[in-house]
Amino acid sequence: MASSGAVAQKIDISDRMDPVTFEVLRNSFEYACNRMTTIMQRTSFSPILADILDFSNAIYDANVRLLAQAANCPVHLAAMQYSADAAIGRFPVDTLKPGDVIALNDPYQGGTHINDITFTMPIFYEGELLGFAVSRGHWMDLGGGAAGGMSFSTHIAAEGLRLPPIKLYENYEVNRDYLAIIMNNTRTPHYIRGDLQAHLGALKSAESEMQRAAARYGVETVKAAMNELIGYTERIVRKSIEAIPDGVYSAEDFADTDGFSPDPIKVKVTLTIAGSDITVDFAGSDPICKGSINSPFANTASAAYYSLQFFLAPHAPSNAGMFAPIKIELPDNCWLNAKWPAPTIGCTTLASSKITSAIWQALAKAIPERVTGSTCSECNWFVSTAVDKQTGRADVFSDLPAGGWGGTPFNDGMSVTMDPLGNCMNMAAETAELFFPIEYEAFELRQDSAGAGKFRGGLGAVFKVRYLCDGELNMETSRTREGSPGVNGGTRSAVQRSSHLYPDGKELVIGGFSPNGAWTSPLLSGHQFSYDEVFKFESTGGGGWGNPKDRPADKVLADFLDEYISIGTAKDTYRVVIDPKTMTVDKAATERLRGA
Structure with a gap:
């Protein structure tokens, strides 16, 4: 240990x-x-x-x-x-x-x-x-x-x-x-x-x-x-910990796959609050993986520290004093405590985001009035080669298509915002097209991607990049089996998906669920693209906060008019009936539906 x-x-x-x-x-x-x-x-x-x-x-x-x-x-x-x-x-x-x-x-x-x-x-x-x-x-x-x-x-x-x-x-x-x-x-x-x-x-x-x-x-x-x-x-941090009720709080989250196992990979975290001290114990998490998502100790500890600081003392000066009240315990044979020669390429992007989600879910049991729904809990990191046909010049480009953050006790989550693991930016389309033989075709909000709740999650995005060259795409992502969890009655967000679009209109899902229900691992390496073909990625939103039925009908209508949600989601999830002709809430039908 x-x-x-x-x-x-x-x-x-x-x-x-x-x-x-x-x-x-x-x-x-x-x-x-x-x-x-x-x-x-x-x-x-x-x-x-x-x-x-x-x-x-x-x-x-x-x-x-x-x-x-x-x-x-x-x-x-x-x-x-x-x-x-x-x-x-x-x-x-x-x-x-x-x-x-x-x-x-x-x-x-x-x-x-x-x-x-x-x-x-x-x-x-x-x-x-x-x-x-x-x-x-x-x-x-x-x-x-x-x-x-x-x-x-x-x-x-x-x-x-x-x-x-x-x-x-x-x-x-x-x-x-x-x-x-x-x-x-x-x-x-x-x-x-x-x-x-x-x-x-x-x-x-x-x-x-x-x-x-x-x-x-x-x-x-x-x-x-x-x-x-x-x-x-x-x-400051110890005083903040003292405000959390003493107790033992546990939660789990999962990576979709390690690229080899057909089963999800589990993160289990147990938070023990005792006075002004917190112990973060990862006992019960899965063993070291065959695939490249293992997290070395430094990465796991870092994820635990920053995940807690969101709800402890984010206003305090950032220094070693943040870490003193927090103890990390990790089993030796654990995918969150990688040892040589375990591969770790997905540790910062995949593993750390699932650690955050698990810790936030555990905190929701201790301080439900303060915790938010989980974010998209992914970095969605892709890297691709690009070989210009005219010049023969080979290069490598990369981007991080963001998703949404979870709903909060006070408002909806932020849309298309980098996961808490990094304050990174998305690549500007102008920069990408200047440096590389590609075109950014879309980066737009994705309807119905957020978890529902009294305060819904932020939205994810639809991202498309067209190859004007030959390339090999490599990608690390997850949340393709199930979306990010909500808290206090909020629902999960939508699942993520990667697709390959061909010039003839054919669309092939290369990561996640296909229309026929088949699931493909979202960990991609060396996937080939040719000239005029498009990589499409659909990111997820954040989890919801609170019961969706408690969301005011006028806010549901506003989300529909902004195309954040569909008319079906308004009715089936929020129990709000919208008249498609007048674009208004049918109050009588809504009252009957919400009272059912």
Whole structure:
């Protein structure tokens, strides 16, 4: 049984620092992270970093405790702690010098899936270690049996180049041998140098901000503020936990498949609330999978942390104090505690989103008046090769067609919004068409995709991309067997589906349920597309909150007029009868139906 827990070191600074200085330094730490993000977005080369924003940045104190982070990808941010620990474990602090940068992406040493590569750099001021800057980015391709590493094989080696902690930079100069190895193991070498320079620029910007703070306030004052900041957040989080009734709360969710098993893969979570502490136990979850959806410890812990923070203290400064009251327990032989050589390409996108859904369902039993319905609970990550017939140029493109969030106790869920695992953006159609020989044909709201409720879920989308080239599509998704669950009487959302559209009008379902009821695994690798063929994806919405019969009839009518729901859903699910001629609610018929 593996477990994790952190204890924030508290320090009384009342006799050292006034509150104004503390607040100035707190904001300076956050500003350093935000500046890192600005540099990453503006200087990286690959669209997945520059446009989709699939990266994260943070700073840590000298004891490798999270100090501040930018509002980037939640699934990265807590996991980066384990990457930083592994980096310092391999290269102890007393061996590091200014300009050293340690890189790693090993899923079993603090990484997640191979595409997420983490860079850790020490920050010194006048010879004294102030802390560390850490930057993680999802690189478009690091080799493997399919573009983006999405071969969905049975061994981690098929997913790409796995890097243990290596000193990629010394004195701010890249190790050219390591760089050559990386560039020799990617389908997109044209992005590597630019993305690498973007990460280095982000790290150096954090270094300059931290050094500036130390020069102005002194090292001791800066370090005292770091300690108090972590303790401050821990106090806020513990107070929030104390507001939850003590007890044991369990829930389950499922991945559709691991690509090999015909059966769904179970996540079981048990939350034990005791005073100001929470234990998150995954006992009862399924064993390690044959397929590529396994989650290493760092990814599972990160998903548990950010899932809880949504309902604990999202207003608190983000640092190691968030983690101290939370203990993670994982069975050794569990698909959420992957060990070598278990493949992990779907861990951040598929596994983490199901962990969130399970935790939110468990919380619904403890604080039903506060919890929302589950989101689409998927990243819907696809990667495709694109070979231009005229030039022969080969490239790789990627996107994340979002779905809806769950209904809340106060309002409907957000439509077409990235799952909580990441604050990523969808690829802009203009960018995609400029970079790649494709056309974005549609990205529109999907009718009847949201779970019904007093407050319905947000809607999913219909996404279409036309190939003006030959390509091989690889995709990780789920929610094709059943939609995302609602809470407090809310219903599930619609199922997701992937389709291949041919120029002659034929439509072939390649992931999910076909019209005849047959189900196909949604984990795709190497699916071939030719010129003028279209990939279509239908994402799901969020789960509903509350009984659909409690939704006011005028809101049901408004949803119908906006084409969010059909007239059949209004009647069958919400028990509201709409006259198709007058486009108004038939009040008498509705009263009879709702009273039945």
